[in-house]
Amino acid sequence: MRAATYIEKTDPPRLVVREVDTPEPGPDEVVVKILYTGVNPIDYWIASGRYPLDPPNRIVGSEASGIVVDVGENVTRLKKGMQVSIYPWIHCGDCEECREGHENLCLRGGIVGGVVDGTYAEYVKLPEENVYEAGGEPEIQATAGVSALTAKHAVNRALELCIEKALVYGASGNVGMYIVQYLANAGIDVAAVTRKDWVSELGASRIVPPKDVGKLIDEWGEPDLIINPLGGQVLAESLGLVRRHGYVMIFGGLTSMDIPGGVAPIYRREASLIGVTGGTIQEFKEVVRDLERDVVKPRIWRVYSLDEAGEALNNLFSGERDGKILIKATD
Numbered sequence: 001m002r003a004a005t006y007i008e009k010t011d012p013p014r015l016v017v018r019e020v021d022t023p024e025p026g027p028d029e030v031v032v033k034i035l036y037t038g039v040n041p042i043d044y045w046i047a048s049g050r051y052p053l054d055p056p057n058r059i060v061g062s063e064a065s066g067i068v069v070d071v072g073e074n075v076t077r078l079k080k081g082m083q084v085s086i087y088p089w090i091h092c093g094d095c096e097e098c099r100e101g102h103e104n105l106c107l108r109g110g111i112v113g114g115v116v117d118g119t120y121a122e123y124v125k126l127p128e129e130n131v132y133e134a135g136g137e138p139e140i141q142a143t144a145g146v147s148a149l150t151a152k153h154a155v156n157r158a159l160e161l162c163i164e165k166a167l168v169y170g171a172s173g174n175v176g177m178y179i180v181q182y183l184a185n186a187g188i189d190v191a192a193v194t195r196k197d198w199v200s201e202l203g204a205s206r207i208v209p210p211k212d213v214g215k216l217i218d219e220w221g222e223p224d225l226i227i228n229p230l231g232g233q234v235l236a237e238s239l240g241l242v243r244r245h246g247y248v249m250i251f252g253g254l255t256s257m258d259i260p261g262g263v264a265p266i267y268r269r270e271a272s273l274i275g276v277t278g279g280t281i282q283e284f285k286e287v288v289r290d291l292e293r294d295v296v297k298p299r300i301w302r303v304y305s306l307d308e309a310g311e312a313l314n315n316l317f318s319g320e321r322d323g324k325i326l327i328k329a330t331d
Contacts, residue, residue, distance in 0.1 A: 003059045003121035004309035009049025015120070015310035020059070023117075023125035025072035030131050032066040032084060034329035036142035036303070037119040039312050040174055041254060046114050047313065060313075061119030062088040062112045063145030064329070065138035068131070075128045085134035086119065086126065087284045088112045088145040093129070104153070104278035111278075112145075120309050122330050132285060136292040143174075143298045143324055146278075148287045151178030151296075153279030154227060154249060155186065161247055163224035165189045167213070169238070170229045171204065172196040172299075174324055175252070179227055180204050181296040191216060191223065196322065198299065210234075217241055225249065232256035239265035239273075249274045299323035306330075 001022040004015040025031050043060045045051050068082045078084070091098050091106035098106050112118050112126065134141040154175070158166065166183050170176040171192030177199065183190045184203025192204035193213060200207050208216045217223075222243035228235050229252035236259050238248050248271060250257070266273060279287070290296050301323030304312035312325050 001122040002306060003117075004061075004306060005059050005120075006047040009047065011048040011050070012314050013044060013047035013310070015047065015060075015313060017307050017309060020121075022123055025070050025075070025125055027073040028075060028128055029072040029125055030068055030075055030078050030128055031070040031123055031125050032064070032086070032131060033069045033123055034064050034066045034119055034121060035138040036065050037061050037327040037329055038063040038142045038146060038174070039316055039325040039327060040146045041252060041316060042111060042146065043113060043118075043120070044313055044316055051114060058113065059117040059119075059121050059124075060113040061121070062114075063142060063147070064119035064124065065134060065141040065144075066124070066329075069123070071128075078128055078131060078133070082133050083135065083138060083141075084131050085141040085144045085288055086112065086124070087130045087132060087281055088149075089278055090115050090127070090130065101280055101282060103281050119329070120306070120327060122306070129281070132288060134288045134292070139300060139303070139326060140291050140297060141288065142326055144284065144287050144291055147174040147298065147324065148178045148291065148296060149279040149284050150175045150251060150276070151182055152283045152287050152290075154179055154251065154276045155182040156283065157274060157276055158183070158188075158225055158227070158247075158249065159186055161225065163188060163247070165191070165221070165223040166225040166227060167191045167193065167223040167241070168204075168227045169193045169234060170252075170254070171199050172322070173229065175229060176227075177202060177299060177323075178296055185295065191220060213237075213241065222246065230254050232258060233260050236260045236265070239269070239271060242269065242271050244269045245271070247272045247274055249276060251276045301325060303328050
C-alpha cells in the first residue's frame with residue numbers, strides 16, 4: 001500500500017509517499033481502508049519532532065473515515081464493508097483512567113499516528129475498540145476523531161461550570177468551529193475571535209478580529225469562560241480578560257504553552273485554568289451521531305490526494321486556509 005511517512009524529523013515536516021506492507025489484523029484488530037483523513041496540528045508536531053516519538057518513519061495521521069476490509073479473531077462488533085470512523089486514542093482498558101472512562105488519558109496509551117502507525121495511508125490497522133460504525137458522508141466523519149471530539153470534550157467540561165458567556169479564540173480553526181456550534185447549541189452566548197465572517201453562521205452572536213477583543217470586552221462585559229487553543233501571549237491576555245472567578249480553558253498550544261508575565265493574573269482574579277485533551281469513547285460515539293444528524297458540521301476548505309500529503313500538512317498554518325483540510329487516501 002502507499003503511505004505518507006516522515007524519514008527524519010524536520011520543521012517544517014517533510015513527508016514521503018512510498019510503498020509499505022499492507023497491514024494484516026491480529027486478534028482483536030481490524031484493517032480499515034481509509035477514505036478521508038483529517039489534517040491536524042498534532043500530525044505536524046509529530047512529524048516535525050516536537051513530540052519525541054519513535055520510530056522515525058512513523059505513518060502520521062490521527063483521524064479518518066473508511067471501510068472495514070479485514071477483521072481478526074475475536075472481533076464481533078465490526079463486519080467487513082462497514083463504513084467507520086476512527087477513535088484516535090490507543091488505550092489499555094485496564095489502568096485507572098480507562099476504568100473510569102477516561103480513555104484519552106490512558107496511562108499506557110497515546111495517539112494514533114504517534115504510538116502506532118496512523119491514517120495518512122491507504123489502509124490502517126487498529127484495535128477494534130478504536131473503530132466505530134459511522135453513517136453519513138465520509139468527508140464529514142473524517143473530522144470526528146480529533147476536531148469534533150476535542151470540541152465535544154471541551155464543551156462538556158465547560159457545561160459543568162456556571163457560565164453564560166464564552167469567548168472563543170481560534171474560532172475558525174479545526175476545533176474552534178465545532179466549539180462555537182456546541183456552545184451555541186447549549187444556549188451559551190458566544191463571541192468568536194476570528195477574521196472569518198462565516199463563523200457567524202455557526203451560532204456566534206459576535207465576531208471580533210483579534211485586535212478588537214479589548215473593545216469587545218468593554219462593550220459586552222467580561223466573559224465567564226475563555227477558550228484558548230493558541231497559548232503564549234494570547235493565553236496571558238486571556239487571563240487578564242476573563243471575569244473574576246472565571247475560567248480559561250486551554251488545549252493545543254499552537255504558539256506556546258508558556259505564560260508570558262507569569263501566573264499572577266490567575267490568583268489575582270481567582271481564575272481557574274482548565275486543560276483538555278481529546279475526548280472519551282462515549283463522547284466519540286456521541287460526536288459520530290451528531291455528525292450523522294447535522295447537529296454540528298465542519299467547513300471543509302480543501303481536499304488533497306495522498307500524493308499531496310506533505311503539501312496538505314504544511315498548508316495547515318497557511319494564511320489562505322479557510323476551513324478544514326482533508327486528504328483523500330483512496331479512490
